[in-house]
Amino acid sequence: MAVGLILMSLIMTSIVGAYGSSSGTRAGVQSQASADAGIAAAYTGLFTAGNCAAQSTPGTYSSGSAPAYAALVQYDAGSGWIGGCPTATATRVKIVSTGLAQANGVNGASSGNSSKVEAVFAYLTPGVDASGVGMYLYGGGTVESNSTLDLSEASGAGLMIKNGSLDCSKNNTVINGSVLINGNLTFTGNCTVNGSAWVAGAATLGSGSVRDNLTAARVSPNPPGSHVGGTYTQSAVVPAVPGWAEIGYTPANWIDAAGIPYEVRTVTTAAACKLPDGSLGGTIAGKPVIINALGCPGGPTASNNTTVRLTSDVVIFAQSFDFSSVNQLKFDSSSSAAHRVWFVTPDYVGTDGLPTCRRSPAIENQGNFAVKNGFTIDDPISAMLYTPCAFDGNNGFEWRGQVYSGQYSSVKNNPVFTFVQVGIAGSDLDIGAATPPITRAQPGAVVSRRDLG
Template identity: 25%
Template sequence: MRNAIRRRLADSGDDRGAALVAAVAVALIGVMLVTVVVANAVAAARDSGQDRARTTDIHTAEGAVDAVYAELETWTPCSWPAGGPLVGGTSPSRTTATATIAYFSASGTALTCGAGGTVSGGTPASAVVTATALSGDGTKRSVQAKVALTPSTNQGSGAAIFAANSIMTTNNFTVTTTLPDTDVDVWVDGGNVNCNSNVQIKGNLIVVNGTVDISNSCRVTGNLWSKKQLTVHQAAPGGLQTVGQSLYVTANAYLAAGTKIGGDVLLTGTRTGGTPIVGGALRQSVAPANIPQYVPVKLPEVLYRPADWTGFVNTGDRQASYRTWVRGQAAANGAPTWADAVNTTKDQCKVAGASYDANGPLVGPAVPTVFDTTNCAETRFEGGLNIKLRSDMVIFAKSFYSTGDFKVTSADGAQHKFWVIVPDRNPNGIAECTGGAGNIKNDSGSLAIAPITLFMYTPCTIDTNNSTDFYGQLYGGTVQLRNAMTMNYVPIGIPGVVLPSTDPVGSAGYRVDVVYKREIKNP
């Protein structure tokens, strides 16, 4: 009996031991499973964190590259940011980024980028941007991009009015534009400006190396930049702004009491006069580097070069084709045989539209044509003469004068261009009023009627007077604009001539085209 009980107890103890061993085994398996799960979770979290860090670094570096693209649109930075690394986020996600820019010429020659973003050794045609991002845990990633650079200045269009020496504006002269997103620049390269009597420049006035004198309701709706002394004698009436945007003077300025400036006033000198009304900041004794800078660019030289006028008929016969055209048109109008416009013994240097001469309009050729009238001491159109264009036309003249309601119109309602050019007589690369080159003067007339656009050029003087209205551009040595003239700026340029940019020096910027962008090994 006793032995049987012992056997049963022993058997019962064996069962309990087996159960304990089984329980421990199950627990160990559970611990192992948990360890595997935790290990996998830690590994996944570590991989995810590394991926996030890498992604953050890459995106930060790419952001730095994109920021450099924006900088290149306005100037030529050597590094970014200019004042040290960009810091983003806080620990442990803190990331810093920097970028360097290397410039190359069109031939691939490396250029030198110096202080202030001045590139020397050639003109940048491309750049390599290298950006590096550094995260808080010490990881570093770099992105590099190559971009093609095209100067963003609009070469060949230039200013609405360009005066090499000086401009005098008076008596209700207005320059404006009907073109959207097109700036109007009046550029005076080397002389002074006297602006008075209800003159409106609906754009910017840039006086590169002279003074500006404003009186009697002269107003500039854009920016005004003056190299030398600016004097505003009276505030514009009716609370109007004398300068609609900002005023920059690298000298002293006298501003009459109540003068309204829509933007900032920045002077390298000091202000005298009354208290102006300024929409932005008014700062004196400003360092020149903190004001947009302009330098003289010189009036471009324009020569009589038929080869520049691709697609134009030009016989080069020194006025024979011009005379044939005038005589033929006058005859078609039924002009009297004794009229100067028809008479073969006359030179047709002076043509009137009245009944005693051409007896009507001169209809232009059906194809673009260059007429050379430089054998005339003065090419003169008067007496209600109407040149009706069927295509573009150029008149080269030694001197040009129009009066008596002379006008240029479209014969077919289509847009056509009309150039009056007094060419430089001395081909030396410098525009000069020498060698017999003369002036352009327009009196009492409508001149160019839309949709005709007009470009007038002379190295001497352009003088407009008495209700002269037109669309186009004026380029001259001295420009005198007065008496209810309205000029609507339309950029048409001159074939074969690069008109100088009106952008500030060093800040014209570039159009940026991306060649490639990729992650690279850390430099």
């Protein structure tokens, strides 16, 4: 009798334990699903302007009935995570969701009664996203004669060449930053790279030096000795250079931070094609403008000693920009406000992944961006040049921003270049891929997702 009671007790204990275990598993599945539902609710809500702030507790999406959850929104605008709805300067959003089981576990199986999930997303806002390196010279280029390039703000290589070589000749050129060349690197003068160099072909160092590390298929002299301050690695395998970004004349891609399309102003007469010695900007003060100068023969013109004072962001589309005969052309701000200017020569062959400079037919007659004798982009203005043709910079120009050229380009005779990331509408220059415009702030791709318990 006693043995039977003991056996019965053991059986009942086993049944109750199993029931508790199964109820705990069920609760865990339910609470996990509830937490995921909270992530989905917050993610979806962030696509609608004002939805986050309109919640009963702003920044918190919650449901008291099954699936029950509380999802808290945080954002990062560059200084760490802040609780609440994302601002216009946010670059990431985090959603932390706690979900509850519809039926709790029993007999102590309570670990699954609640689950917590964290998901981080990119946060996309209207406007031109900054991307790309300081100098992207698809077809290669030459840097010489006391050139000073400050590319130190780049996280990796600040100068990239996709299909060509970098020739550094003549006197005392200094590149403050690193270079990535899918071709050869040739120093025939006293040239210095204050960073590292990755060279898919031959690195001929001459009288020059690389302060940090050098990776190249071949090097001369070999070994490089004091020409390389760090380590020399013999290898033709170098980091990938992004492909060519195809930029056409597509005004619809240009959206401001409020989601409003840029004003478009078309100029064709000689007077209208001439850059003003004075203010230039949108019709509405502070609002950006596209100046369509594609119909200006030879591109925009300017007189000597001209200062163009920007009152807003300005995009200038032209078949070419030839300022080589202009002495002292400066772009400045009309106030202390920072503005951007884009000089864009469209690539009309937008499907081949290659720069196409149509120097003929005459209807297009595309040409280089050429500057000489005191061309200046003055702080707080930053400039982005995009051309499938060449950049021809001579005689003391000063540039803040980026240069993105398709054909073999020149940087000569005492120029000063400072990298400021600007980017361009319609493309992510970091990867050389098209990006569709967005008209409202919204979450983007998943950065990370994890269960917190």
